[in-house]
Amino acid sequence: MEANELISTVQSLEPAATLRDKVDRPAMSVPKESVPALMRRLRDEPALSFDMLCAHTAIDWHNENRIELVYQLYSTKHRHYLAVFVSLLRDMPVVTSVSDVWRIAEWQEREVYDMFGVLYRSHPDLRRILLDDDWKGFPLRKDYKDEFMLEAPK
Amino acid sequence: MSAITVTSLDERIRRSIGADGGASTTQEYFVNMGPQHPSTHGVLRLVLKLDGENVREVIPVLGYIHRGVEKMGEHLSYRQFVHLTDRLDYLSALANNWAVAKAVEKAANIETNERIETIRTIVAELQRIASHQLWWGVFGMDLGAFTPFLYGFRDREKISDILEETIGARLTMNYIQPGGVMFDIHPDFQRKVKEFLTYFRPKLEEYETLLTQNVIVQERMRGVGVLTAEKAVSMGATGPVLRASGVAHDLRRSEPYGVYAKAAFDVPVGRNGDCWDRYWVRIEEIRQSMRIIEQLIDNIPEGKHLVVKPAVRTKVPEGIHYSQVETARGIFGVMLVSDGKDVxxxxxxxTPNFNNLWTVTETAPGWRVADLVTIISSLDIVVPDIDR
Structure with missing residues (x-):
């Protein structure tokens, strides 16, 4: 499906979705409340059928006090891509898990929790994945500091 | 005269359990496989829930060699970051380099030339062969046959030598960079690659007679660890693991980069998604890679090997830039979030291995520990790529 057509189809499913600019592929920002229901429809709608979650990660916009989640979707049937962005408050990043839509989300979400501290509602097994269970802080946040870190030379 | 009944070992054990009035029963227990274990291919730990020798559940535990590559990347220029990517999947170092180079070139509008793209394609395919050779050798060893390991490494050595001459390294290669490749190819490169192809073609047939046509090996692979197409897609598996399950998704074909569009090659696709299909797909991919190299090696156009001065710290325009390549294990993608600076x-x-690994939680339960080793080996995982 062409980019314009893709975006208008997503907008018909979720009227609150807006275009996310400065991304080199079709990209939409959606409110966090719509996440599980919209994601399920993106997967099940025959014209879209986004059956693969290629990657799920986050970006810490420290100065704007928000964390932006990125869902990179791909359809093995139609061979098109879509990036879905969800903004969360940095102080209270909570969103519903999509692990029952795509199996792999269970582990990708664990990584985002591990690195950014995003909490996923109704996740079957939310715990750290790469770091130790007793690690303090979330390393990929921009304000993360620990005693082992070296300062970059000026 | 009473009828004679023949019993089985299971029956004998069950009788023994009952003999003490039911005090002893079978019991599920947990065993750690790894982090130091010869068949987990690195520091990967699997917590196994076993019933006797039957696997009930697999819980992978990661992070033993997590180095924080993404955090380090936030303090390095794009060209410097290339040097971290080969420490991820060290058997696909060149393809990983390429993913970063491609993302930066697309974002900063750097036009490369035909020569650069052809060289990149050839070296990436050479490394795909080398990677599959190593996998083949190790796969044989995991199944209990030591000879394939020696054969695989003997032939991989030839590719290492060729790449070393041009690139200067044998394992952690940093060759492809934004705006070109670091050095022009060695004067002997084309001749040696052609010599290698003539040398290796009969050797590949030898691989087939040694391992593929071995009945024991076939019995241990056929029907073991079946991954359905639907599950493979839902678990985000890519590369040979996905294609063995019957989904013909290969970036070299669906979104050609480099000069793949110019070369004729087939995308091998399996039917059942068992270990046998994953094995067969990789063997066939070696053939296809040799076909690609054969078509390109005599047609490297003239031109510069680098279009950007190495000292330049390339600035990338503000925005999110994504690029991906097909490595020997699947799709390696890089997402750059730029605020307009050179960092x-x-x-x-x-990374492909992160997603591919989790399929083991679906495919292994119900099989024995020895089959689990086969299944993990057939996924061809590289642990630094999972842990990053």
């Missing part, structure tokens, strides 16, 4: 604001790497 990324955030960099995310999507």
């Amino acid at each position: 990324p604001y955030r960099i995310h790497v999507r």
Whole structure:
């Protein structure tokens, strides 16, 4: 499906979705409340059928006090891509898990929790994945500091 | 005269359990496989829930060699970040380099030339062969046959030698960079690659007679660890693991980069998604890679090998830039988040092995521990790529 057509189809499913600019592929920002229901429809709608979650990660916009989640979707049937962005408050990043839509989300979400501290509602097994269970802080946040870190030379 | 009944070992054990009035029963227990274990291919730990020798559940535990590559990337220029990517999947170092180079070139509008793209394609395919050779050898060893290991490494050595001459390294290669390749190819490169192809073609047939046509090996692979197409897609598996399950998704074909569009090659696709299909797909991919190299090696156009001065710290326009390549294990993607500086604001790497590994939680339960070793080996995982 062409980019314009893709975006208008997503907008018909979720009227609150807006275009996310400065991304080199079709990209939409959606409110966090719509996440599980919209994601399920993106997967099940025959014209879209986004059956693969290629990657799920986050970006810490420290100065704007928000964390932006990125869902990179791909359809093995139609061979098109879509990036879905969800903004969360940095102080209270909570969103519903999509692990029952795509199996792999269970582990990708664990990584985002591990690195950014995003909490996923109704996740079957939310715990750290790469770091130790007793690690303090979330390393990929921009304000993360620990005693082992070296300062970059000026 | 009473009838004679023949019993089985299971029956004998069950009788023994009952003999003490039911005090002893079978019991599920947990065993750690790894982090130091010869068949987990690195520091990967699997917590196994076993019933006797039957696997009930697999819980992978990661992070033993997590180095924080993404955090380091936030303090390095794009060209410097290339030097971290080969420490992820060290058997696909060149393809990983390429993913970063491709992302930066697309974002900063750097036009490369035909020579650069052809060289990149050839070296990436050479390394795909080398990677599959190593996998084949190790796969044989995991199944209990030591000879394939020696054969695989003997032939991989030839590719290492060829690449060393041009690139200067044998394992952690940093060759492809934004705006070109670091050095022009060695004067002997084309001749040696052609010599290698003539040398290796009969050797590949030898691989087939040694391992593929071995009945024991076939019995241990056929029907073991079946991954359905639907599950493979839902678990985000890519590369040979996905294609063995019957989904013909290969970036070299669906979104050609480099000069793949110019070369004729087939994408091998399996039917059942068992270990046998994953094995067969990789063997066939070696053949296809040799076909690609054969078509390109005599047609490297003239031109510069680098279009950007190495000292330049390339600035990337503000925005999110994504690029991906097909490595020997699947799709390696790089997401650059730029705020217009010469250092990324955030960099995310999507590694194929991270997603491929989790399929083991679906495929292994119900099989024995020895089959689990086969299944893991057939996924061809590289642990630094999972842990990043």
